[in-house]
Amino acid sequence: MTDGAGNSAGLFGSGLGSSGRPEDVQLLDTTLRDGEQAPGVSLTPEEKARIARALDDAGVDVIEAGSAVTGPGERETISRVTDLDLDATVTSFARGVENDIDLAMDCGVDGINLVVPASDKHIEDKIGTTHAENVAQTVELVEYARDHGLWVEVIGEDGSRADLDYLEELLGAALEAGADRVCYADTVGHATPDRTIEAVSRLAALGPTSTHTHDDLGLAVTNVMASLAAGADLVHGTINGVGERAGNVALEEVAIALDHGYGIETMDLTKVYDLAQLIASKTGIPLAPNKAVVGENAFTHESGIHTDGTLKDESMYEPYPPEKVGRERRLALGKHAGRAGVEATLNEHGIDVEEDELREIVARVKEIGERGKRVTDADLLTIAEDVQGRERERRVELLDLTAVSGSDVPTASIRLDVDGEVREEAATGTGPVDAAMQAAEAALSHTADAQLESYHVDAITGGHDAVVTVEVEMSRGDDHVTVTASEADITRASIEAMVDAMDRLVAGEDTVIADD
Numbered sequence: 001m002t003d004g005a006g007n008s009a010g011l012f013g014s015g016l017g018s019s020g021r022p023e024d025v026q027l028l029d030t031t032l033r034d035g036e037q038a039p040g041v042s043l044t045p046e047e048k049a050r051i052a053r054a055l056d057d058a059g060v061d062v063i064e065a066g067s068a069v070t071g072p073g074e075r076e077t078i079s080r081v082t083d084l085d086l087d088a089t090v091t092s093f094a095r096g097v098e099n100d101i102d103l104a105m106d107c108g109v110d111g112i113n114l115v116v117p118a119s120d121k122h123i124e125d126k127i128g129t130t131h132a133e134n135v136a137q138t139v140e141l142v143e144y145a146r147d148h149g150l151w152v153e154v155i156g157e158d159g160s161r162a163d164l165d166y167l168e169e170l171l172g173a174a175l176e177a178g179a180d181r182v183c184y185a186d187t188v189g190h191a192t193p194d195r196t197i198e199a200v201s202r203l204a205a206l207g208p209t210s211t212h213t214h215d216d217l218g219l220a221v222t223n224v225m226a227s228l229a230a231g232a233d234l235v236h237g238t239i240n241g242v243g244e245r246a247g248n249v250a251l252e253e254v255a256i257a258l259d260h261g262y263g264i265e266t267m268d269l270t271k272v273y274d275l276a277q278l279i280a281s282k283t284g285i286p287l288a289p290n291k292a293v294v295g296e297n298a299f300t301h302e303s304g305i306h307t308d309g310t311l312k313d314e315s316m317y318e319p320y321p322p323e324k325v326g327r328e329r330r331l332a333l334g335k336h337a338g339r340a341g342v343e344a345t346l347n348e349h350g351i352d353v354e355e356d357e358l359r360e361i362v363a364r365v366k367e368i369g370e371r372g373k374r375v376t377d378a379d380l381l382t383i384a385e386d387v388q389g390r391e392r393e394r395r396v397e398l399l400d401l402t403a404v405s406g407s408d409v410p411t412a413s414i415r416l417d418v419d420g421e422v423r424e425e426a427a428t429g430t431g432p433v434d435a436a437m438q439a440a441e442a443a444l445s446h447t448a449d450a451q452l453e454s455y456h457v458d459a460i461t462g463g464h465d466a467v468v469t470v471e472v473e474m475s476r477g478d479d480h481v482t483v484t485a486s487e488a489d490i491t492r493a494s495i496e497a498m499v500d501a502m503d504r505l506v507a508g509e510d511t512v513i514a515d516d
């Protein structure tokens, strides 16, 4: 059976959604626990609460809010999440220690992810116990947690390297003791899909089974799919795949793979891009541009053949439409550009060109691209003006800029020429760039209603005297424009780019930019 686009509905010869395999897959998000274990990441209570609410809005089934045993700060944070009264089940990580369960309960959680050692290494060398004692202790703790009304998932830590007979004995005992479910954990991201199928199918025969995978071999998503094919029905993961070492499986990748490949709905996919950006900004771990689903380039087409094909049929070079995951398609220009893409971009800016002009513009775009530079809208428009012999009539020009930062509040003042009228404004901000941006926005008047969509800084040369390039993307209504400016002074480069973008956005309009 195929999905109409050639994907087989069977997975690893078995088949998700076929008899005996789960059609209803649940997601457990551990961004706030395993994700926060990524080196250097520490989320404030406010941040965790905001993330938890966003995860809940997106329809995640279980939120592991942290490890209560970590300390009082973490407990306050978990309590903030439990106070939100979310639809999702909220849990805390707990070691195989009664006190960890007590501390989790103090935070008001609905349940615990009870982690007990499963491999010889973890039982003997880490905990220093025996296999039999470990089973007995696990049973005791499950009974204790269940007696206190908790939802209990027992995770066999390092399960992928455990003896599978023992893993079955340990987690089977946990289920018999009343655990709601057990979890196969590929704690160090070591397993192959074959190993995963072997282990998970044995556990799934015992009772409800979750899967927890890491990406050390780049197999995290594959191993989730293998787990589901083997009978698991709940997936642990984190947004953007943040987590220990190479990270956990990225939940948004699992969600789209299940939806696209197997028609299995898990979370509200239209929310994943906002979630991804929230997590990137709060963890300080940026998204790789080529990251699946949420990377900047995931729906951007630069090469001529792809751009041309996309303009003829939007699905030509995309597996699924960007809107499905809350995104928009973008066409970019560079070394690989072709006529179709360049003409479409010019048309977007209201510019029509003759065939010979287009040929010349494409050649110049490629020239800039070959120098390894991104070709912005402003570059393209400047080339087009030159090729068509048009004079650019500027409506907005930077006359003067002063920015002061030091021990006091950063302040900036700006003088602009707007439609022949000199406007002066001053503002304060979190830093000199912010202050200058605020002053420029005020001078351009808020009625101009332009939005700063993105702002990137690159140091072209190394060292403290580096020239920086600032790239901004601004929008006004449906119009978008990208502009770069390079200067030794980052504040000046930022303002030049912003003012230039604004000028491009209002070019050709009759309306006056009102002074409010």
Ligand SMILES: CC(=O)SCCNC(=O)CCNC(=O)[C@H](O)C(C)(C)COP(=O)(O)OP(=O)(O)OC[C@H]1O[C@@H](n2cnc3c(N)ncnc32)[C@H](O)[C@@H]1OP(=O)(O)O
Pocket (backbone or CB within 6 Å): 034, 037, 067, 069, 070, 071, 095, 096, 097, 115, 116, 117, 126, 127, 157, 187
């Ligand atoms: C698979 C995972 O992601 S594991 C989750 C990792 N998360 C964390 O570590 C949460 C943050 N950790 C912490 O705040 C601290 O490590 C604490 C509070 C848990 C413990 O701190 P300390 O008492 O100082 O112990 P320390 O961190 O040095 O060592 C960990 C202890 O936990 C024990 N432990 C580890 N895993 C387990 C387990 N599954 N069940 C029971 N005990 C465990 C270790 O044996 C060790 O105990 P020991 O000191 O008696 O040998």
